[in-house]
Amino acid sequence: MIVGFFAAASIATAAGAADRRQPLEPSTYADWRAAGMDGTGCYWSRRKDGPVLVAASGRTAVARMAGHVVVMRPDAEADELFPFTYDAWTGPGLRIRIEDSGVVRAMGDETVTTDATITIESHGITTRLRGSMICGS
Template identity: 65%
Template sequence: MLRSNRFGRLACCVAVTMVAPQAHARSPDTLLQPTTIKDWRAAGMDGTGCFWSPRRNGPILFAAAGRTAVTKVAGRVVVLAPAPEARELFPFTHDAWTSDRLTIRVMDSAVVRAMGEETVTTDAMLIVTTGAKVRRMRGSLICGS
């Protein structure tokens, strides 16, 4: 899913991030902001993994590959590591992630909504915890190579 193509870009995710500018607006209760290929690259992400979006062809608010996950909060890239209790979500990634002040749990429905040659899309909820505040966000989880 997050594999580089011959142009040095993360191929499957490029089309997903090219949406209308208004699609990148955050709702007031959403902490996470859209991420970009530049953010993923800065975190050293490449290879098989998953990304989460609040809607089909919407902004990518969370991406995970291997033992690294990335999101953006208040304009800053946040790199997360698997939480101690994390279980395998998809080969090469996990269902729970943590950083200093942020925890993200991926609740995958396992109901397949779309399937491509190398990807699968399911309904999934992100449970985002910062301090005592918990946000639940419904959207799509796209996993593959």
């Protein structure tokens, strides 16, 4: 169940601060729950145990920018990335595409961590960041 999966991720999120070289800020468990996220999903972070910058479950993804939560839906060109989630998301003023390398860095009983790059498009600025995608139930 993603509630427990994302709850564990929120511990790392609370400890992190926004990286000023990119537009996303850490999101929280409360943000994800407010968006109705529940079930199997994924989150993306720049480093191991780092803050969660993008979280996705089902047809909903969440990111935080300029102190506001942006709730996103699958982009019209999105493909399935992991069961029950997608590789491209669109919300007000924000578009995110996730490129999963498929290289497994860690595997747990119910999670898998892979190298992944995200492309963030916001207000005419495109930023690409390397990090990790953690998916599970």
